[in-house]
Amino acid sequence: xxxxxxxxxxxxxxxxxxxxxxxxxxxxxxxxxxxxxxxxxxxxxxxxxxxxxxxxxxxxxxxxxxxxxxxxxxxxxxxxxxxxxxxxxxxxxxxxxxxxxxxxxxxxxxxxxxxxxxxxxxxxxxxxxxxxxxxxxxxxxxxxxxxxxxxxxxxxxxxxxxxxxxxxxxxxxxxxx
Amino acid sequence: xxxxxxxxxxxxxxxxxxxxxxxxxxxxxxxxxxxxxxxxxxxxxxxxxxxxxxxxxxxxxxxxxxxxxxxxxxxxxxxxxxxxxxxxxxxxxxxxxxxxxxxxxxxxxxxxxxxxxxxxxxxxxxxxxxxxxxxxxxxxxxxxxxxxxxxxxxxxxxxxxxxxxxxxxxxxxxxxxxxxxxxxxxxxxxxxxxxxxxxxxxxxxxxxxxxxxxxxxxxxxxxxxxxxxxxxxxxxxxxxxxxxxxxxxxxxxxxxxxxxxxxxxxxxxxxxxxxxxxxxxxxxxxxxxxxxxxxxxxxxxxxxxxxxxxxxxxxxxxxxxxxxxxxxxxxxxxxxxxxxxxxxxxxxxxxxxxxxxxxxxxxxxxxxxxxxxxxxxxxxxxxxxxxxxxxxxxxxxxxxxxxxxxxxxxxxx
Numbered sequence: 136x137x138x139x140x141x142x143x144x145x146x147x148x149x150x151x152x153x154x155x156x157x158x159x160x161x162x163x164x165x166x167x168x169x170x171x172x173x174x175x176x177x178x179x180x181x182x183x184x185x186x187x188x189x190x191x192x193x194x195x196x197x198x199x200x201x202x203x204x205x206x207x208x209x210x211x212x213x214x215x216x217x218x219x220x221x222x223x224x225x226x227x228x229x230x231x232x233x234x235x236x237x238x239x240x241x242x243x244x245x246x247x248x249x250x251x252x253x254x255x256x257x258x259x260x261x262x263x264x265x266x267x268x269x270x271x272x273x274x275x276x277x278x279x280x281x282x283x284x285x286x287x288x289x290x291x292x293x294x295x296x297x298x299x300x301x302x303x304x305x306x307x308x309x310x311x312x
Numbered sequence: 313x314x315x316x317x318x319x320x321x322x323x324x325x326x327x328x329x330x331x332x333x334x335x336x337x338x339x340x341x342x343x344x345x346x347x348x349x350x351x352x353x354x355x356x357x358x359x360x361x362x363x364x365x366x367x368x369x370x371x372x373x374x375x376x377x378x379x380x381x382x383x384x385x386x387x388x389x390x391x392x393x394x395x396x397x398x399x400x401x402x403x404x405x406x407x408x409x410x411x412x413x414x415x416x417x418x419x420x421x422x423x424x425x426x427x428x429x430x431x432x433x434x435x436x437x438x439x440x441x442x443x444x445x446x447x448x449x450x451x452x453x454x455x456x457x458x459x460x461x462x463x464x465x466x467x468x469x470x471x472x473x474x475x476x477x478x479x480x481x482x483x484x485x486x487x488x489x490x491x492x493x494x495x496x497x498x499x500x501x502x503x504x505x506x507x508x509x510x511x512x513x514x515x516x517x518x519x520x521x522x523x524x525x526x527x528x529x530x531x532x533x534x535x536x537x538x539x540x541x542x543x544x545x546x547x548x549x550x551x552x553x554x555x556x557x558x559x560x561x562x563x564x565x566x567x568x569x570x571x572x573x574x575x576x577x578x579x580x581x582x583x584x585x586x587x588x589x590x591x592x593x594x595x596x597x598x599x600x601x602x603x604x605x606x607x608x609x610x611x612x613x614x615x616x617x618x619x620x621x622x623x624x625x626x627x628x629x630x631x632x633x634x635x636x637x638x639x640x641x642x643x644x645x646x647x648x649x650x651x652x653x654x655x656x657x658x659x660x661x662x663x664x665x666x667x668x669x670x671x672x673x674x675x676x677x678x679x680x681x682x683x684x685x686x687x688x689x690x691x692x693x694x695x696x697x698x699x700x701x702x703x704x705x706x707x708x709x710x711x712x713x714x715x716x717x718x719x720x721x722x723x724x725x
Contacts, residue, residue: 167408173549229548
């Protein structure tokens with residue numbers, strides 16, 4: 136396995152995705168006394184090329200580690216970041232790679248990754264119940280953390296009207312936000 | 313009277329509540345006789361919405377202490393990853409000395425956590441003498457942590473941009489004395505855990521997780537390393553003082569020469585990691601640079617900086633159970649975090665549980681399940697539902713534990 140520099144990785148993404156590649160960012164910070172570098176890459180792609188981007192990551196390392204999917208409610212859209220780490224197992228060579236996808240609120244759908252990375256199941260289930268993003272093709276679409284009695288159509292991580300405001304318990308003497 | 317042979321699959325829900333659990337989880341075991349054919353995991357019984365609180369109620373500094381309370385054992389790992397994430401997002405660079413103190417306290421936590429696990433694992437197979445022994449030697453590190461951090465647990469050492477307490481010159485002799493104690497008993501511990509016939513019988517070839525499965529299911533930490541995945545954030549990605557040290561991920565072949573991926577291999581990895589932690593602490597004490605421990609000691613000023621800051625960051629730390637990762641996003645003008653996502657190691661390691669338990673016996677459930685060192689190590693009650701008659705019979709945690717002890721006894725005879 137060849138270990139590429141962050142710039143080379145981004146060039147690889149540009150080549151593989153073409154027009155679907157939107158933006159990228161490299162974050163580097165020197166650490167401790169010996170000044171080794173902590174590196175994070177952020178890659179922003181269009182939703183159509185999302186699966187292709189993940190397949191490209193699998194070319195960088197056969198089994199990339201998908202740590203978690205984070206999601207942010209940006210008002211008109213929901214942003215998902217798939218936090219991968221690549222080049223693990225090599226001393227001080229590991230790079231955190233955040234794959235960013237933006238979904239418009241009227242079409243919250245993202246294809247599943249469980250056929251490529253079976254371990255993505257838990258985090259996809261969590262994104263589905265907490266953010267209301269439909270993961271298309273997920274093999275097990277049950278809730279993960281929320282109880283069965285939790286109302287349908289309420290998503291705790293949203294900041295719009297589908298958020299949990301109505302079911303929050305406000306302590307006596309406190310104002311409702 | 314003739315006996316008719318009937319084959320039925322029973323479903324046994326195990327959990328979710330037990331006095332020894334740190335995090336309740338329910339396992340639905342489908343069993344055929346004694347053999348486990350399928351496992352389903354139900355989580356969420358203690359979902360407290362900590363991320364939501366960090367995004368809606370607390371300011372980032374209050375969230376450090378909230379992060380500390382994500383887990384009772386990983387009370388260093390979560391704030392460690394969290395402050396790293398906030399520092400990356402806000403562009404704060406902590407002083408070098410703080411990085412060393414962070415590593416020292418994190419490694420102390422690893423020693424105590426692994427010894428705690430060793431005791432629990434011994435208890436699961438009914439070997440309570442070893443349980444008492446492991447927890448007795450764990451006291452030394454608990455006392456040392458109290459001496460250094462002021463508290464045995466929830467130590468509140470971390471602050472954005474550094475640490476809150478220094479390790480002084482006067483403290484060094486006592487720290488070294490405790491480390492010497494662990495070095496002196498290490499071979500004894502090794503003999504107890506790796507050469508004992510009973511432990512070998514109960515743990516070898518039990519709960520196997522193959523390398524490929526571990527890679528596909530994203531297994532991390534000692535569970536992954538025992539299956540031959542040489543993944544360790546301390547080795548892989550430079551952060552805090554780990555970047556200066558030459559750390560190598562421990563896989564079980566350092567002792568046995570092969571990787572099987574069973575419970576025995578997980579014992580090896582954790583045991584050798586205790587030794588590794590002692591060496592890391594000693595190296596840090598020797599090489600620790602002098603200087604400040606905080607970039608900004610005034611909290612109000614720091615909060616002001618954080619409220620103005622814009623950016624996002626990922627903080628990672630190798631907790632005793634595996635990789636902890638925090639993602640933080642800061643928006644200018646917002647007092648709380650804009651996004652906070654936590655990934656604890658058990659989150660991914662639980663996905664390996666069906667693979668680990670399948671094909672095993674009910675009596676192996678306590679030890680095989682405890683072997684990933686989840687924040688859940690025992691089993692409370694098991695309701696056996698006969699699918700044909702819909703009859704329920706309850707198997708208490710005690711009975712399940714007895715089953716496990718029984719198996720040890722039978723093997724001994």
